Amino acid sequence: MAAAPRGGRVVGTARLTLPNGKTAELPVYGGVSGPDVVDVRGVYSATGCFCYDPGFKATCSCASAITYIDGPRGVLLHRGYAIEELAADGDFDDVSYLLLFGDLPDRKAKALHSARLVAERRVHERLIHFYSGFLSNAHPMAIMVGVVGALSAFYHDKLDVFDAGDQVAAAYRVIAKLPTLAAMAYKTAVGEPFVYPRDALSHCGNLLHMLFAKPGAEYVVDPLAERALEVWMILHMDHEQNASTSTVRIAGSSEANPYAAIASGITALWGPAHGGANEAVIRMLEEIGSVDQIPAAVARAKDKSDSFRLMGFGHRVYKSYDPRARILKSYCHELLGKLQREDPLMELALELEKVALEDEYFVSRGLYPNTDFYSGIILRALGIPRDMYTVLFAVARTVGWISQWREMISDSTRVIGRPRQLYVGPAPRSFAAVDDRAAVGGRRSKL
Known part of the structure; x- marks a missing residue:
């Protein structure tokens, strides 16, 4: 059995049975907070199969004591301290x-x-x-x-x-x-x-x-x-x-x-x-232009055939209100008020947030404002170029x-990152001389 992650504890075992009849006994670890994790490091050696997880949506890549996020509850902790x-x-x-x-x-x-x-x-x-x-x-x-x-x-x-x-x-x-x-x-x-x-x-x-x-x-x-x-x-x-x-x-x-x-x-x-999302939010607000155009923008965002997106809404982890967005929202009001600056994009952002949070489409999908939504407005108020x-x-x-x-x-269990893949390219084939090769795209090149 592979070594447990630093700070993790064994809480059980999971059995994986593959269609080829092979099985793998996989340890399950628990941490201080959050879901338990299944150790899949032994899957390949035991069964000959890899685990498929594009975007690493369900993969725990490391054990860390730095930051903890509880997405459903909108909690962010650094070393145990609330943000x-x-x-x-x-x-x-x-x-x-x-x-x-x-x-x-x-x-x-x-x-x-x-x-x-x-x-x-x-x-x-x-x-x-x-x-x-x-x-x-x-x-x-x-x-x-x-x-x-x-x-x-x-x-x-x-x-x-x-x-x-x-x-x-x-x-x-x-x-x-x-x-x-x-x-x-x-x-x-x-x-x-x-x-x-x-x-x-x-x-x-x-x-x-x-x-x-x-x-x-x-x-x-x-x-x-x-x-x-x-x-x-x-x-x-x-x-x-x-x-x-x-x-x-x-x-x-x-x-x-x-x-x-x-x-x-x-x-x-x-x-x-990722980091460029705060710029994208400002561009989106400028594209919407005015409060009376919000209903049309929201309708476009819900139309799967339209490439328009409401930037600054939703998050891979948070399925409720991003706690950072709440803090930034309050600072937007304070900063603009004390600096005696008016920003039409702030009014637009507030109304867009209100409309979206009253729309079942966004609420049911957990598409709440994230930190990028108000981040750019604060930087605008500070005079930072986009x-x-x-x-x-x-x-x-x-x-x-x-x-x-x-x-x-410093982790003694560290190994070099090396993801694997599901290969979907051509099957093995033999090299052919140039005059014996099939026409590319079904016809000979006329270059």
């Missing part, structure tokens, strides 16, 4: 320490943690030269994939992925430098000089300063904007085994440099079905990615 408490009472340094090390820091640990993050904010001057090689119209996410991966070239000789001290050093470097790299990507896109980090500012205050300050002019970070961005960051730090986190883990399972693994996560996050939305998502999610990487690389 609502962390967003209300914690700050960036509290939650980043919690994800990295497992507990909230005491005063001394927090001071050391904060100081170490500040010390790692700057990037090598030679890395800064990379930015001059990108076109000014390059998407900032394309730039981020390149420059984050390039960190591997600057720290490859100072890293043993199995050394605990080196793991922590890499974690501090990547968390601290991502805001700097992100701000430089933005400044490249708008053609403005880079603004270097300021030690006296918080993680999120420093990011806002690097984004919006200009040489020769004083820029004062708005405390409300700083706190709104901080809460936004906390809500986006980690979310269990999503597409990008799984990508970081599978890349890291090959013992790749962690900066390269994080770059792979950024690549996965870029997709409009093509930077996913970049900021990457800045926040890097905390979760590197925490997940550390957990994965």
Whole structure:
């Protein structure tokens, strides 16, 4: 029998009987919370069959102590703490320490943690030269994939992925430098000089300063904007085994440099079905245009023959209201109110949410607003350009990615990720000389 996952306990055994008459005795494990899992690692050796699960909808790929989601109940916990408490009472340094090390820091640990993050904010001057090689119209996410991966070239000789001290050093470097790299990507896109980090500012205050300050002019970070961005960051730090986190883990399972693994996560996050969804929500709201067009948009969303979708509704895991969406919704009201800004998209979003939540089609399918629905509106209120939305998502999610990487690389049961497949291609056939081959598409080429 295979070794139990770290932290898991055997709660029973399942018997799998195949049509070929072969059987497999499969251990069943229980964790602290959530459903039990059936260990299918022995299925192939016992029966000669693989398990088929496209998109890994029913597959547990690892044992993790970082994040727990109860989708039906709309619960999100980080290391046992409810996301609502962390967003209300914690700050960036509290939650980043919690994800990295497992507990909230005491005063001394927090001071050391904060100081170490500040010390790692700057990037090598030679890395800064990379930015001059990108076109000014390059998407900032394309730039981020390149420059984050390039960190591997600057720290490859100072890293043993199995050394605990080196793991922590890499974690501090990547968390601290991502805001700097992100701000430089933005400044490249708008053609403005880079603004270097300021030690006296918080993680999120420093990011806002690097984004919006200009040489020769004083820029004062708005405390409300700083706190709104901080809460936004906390809500986006980690979310269990999503597409990008799984990508970081599978890349890291090959013992790749962690900066390269994080770059792979950024690549996965870029997709409009994942991190790019907050941009897609804003585009959708702009396409709908006005409140009176909502009924037509909802009708289109329910029409299977129409490609139009209500972006920001529904989630692979949550089948009730995403708890992060509730928090972001309240911050949208507070931020827009205190900044005395009106956003017609906010009114449109609120009415669209109201209509959808009263429609049986969406309610019966568990299509409630997710965090992306209000995420973009907050970033709009902060003055963040749309093509930077996913970049900021990457800045926040890097905390979760590197925490997940550390957990994965330290797991004694870790193996390199290697999914199998159901082969549906041609049966074995013999190579034919070019003049003896059948016509492609039923006729000879006339090239």
